[in-house]
Amino acid sequence: MYPGLLHAHNGFRWLVLIFLVFAVFLAISGWASKRSWNKADNLVGLILVIFMDIQFLLGLVLYAFVSPITKAAFADFGAAMKNSDLRFYLVEHFLMMFIALILVHIGRRKSKKKAVAWKKYKPATIFYSIALLLILAAIPWDRALF
Template sequence: MNTYTAFLHIHSTLRWVALALAIFVTVKSLMGLSGKSVFGKKDNIFAASFVGTMHLQLLLGLILYFFLSPITESALSDFGGAMKNPELRFWAVEHTTMMVLAVVAAQIGRSKSKKVADSAKKFKLQAIFFGAALLLMLAGIPWNRI
């Protein structure tokens, strides 16, 4: 197995962990908000795990994008031509943009919720930003390429 294949396999497998965590923390935040729950240590651990997994996915994706992927190498060598090819455009622009935005949304939600003491406000911020990250992830996952 070459380096590209190894990184791609790890990145592709880790997406399921990131997606599961995104669903879990978003649903948990919505439940916490509606149930007047206290934001506890486990909530903090799951939120941090979700954002950490997103950062790892971003790092792996950037390594693939800029250093290892023959797909993006082809797209970047003729960007104008790549924009006319739906497959190349997806990998060069659409997937990358949506996933970077998902990481940004997740990080903002984590950062803002950490600064708030009130549990309801923590859950609300997480529900909004983690929910947005989840939607961006769902939009950016290559479903027809799985």
């Protein structure tokens, strides 16, 4: 079960990254050109939120129930905090990804609430970009399965 969930989590990461980069690109270009918000912008944001939620749920199942890494870390929390690899998965990866998830949700919500169509791009640009940076920093690239 663990290898299958880990592969799904690692593979799904690419869908999240592709849609997040695309959403940031659309937001920046829309904001710079003062383009009117359209259905494609809304759809990309919606798909991004859905993919982020699925990815987070996969990660949460791994984190809380299946991963031998987090099980070992929870068994001796003090020792885990002294080990940089265990601390990364136990605290840093989880926390940064959770914050990125919240930022994507905030960016989508704030962009939907703006009355002027082209002003919807500003919060999307800001929140999606910060989320992208957090995700890129939190991915364990040394263990990433391509």
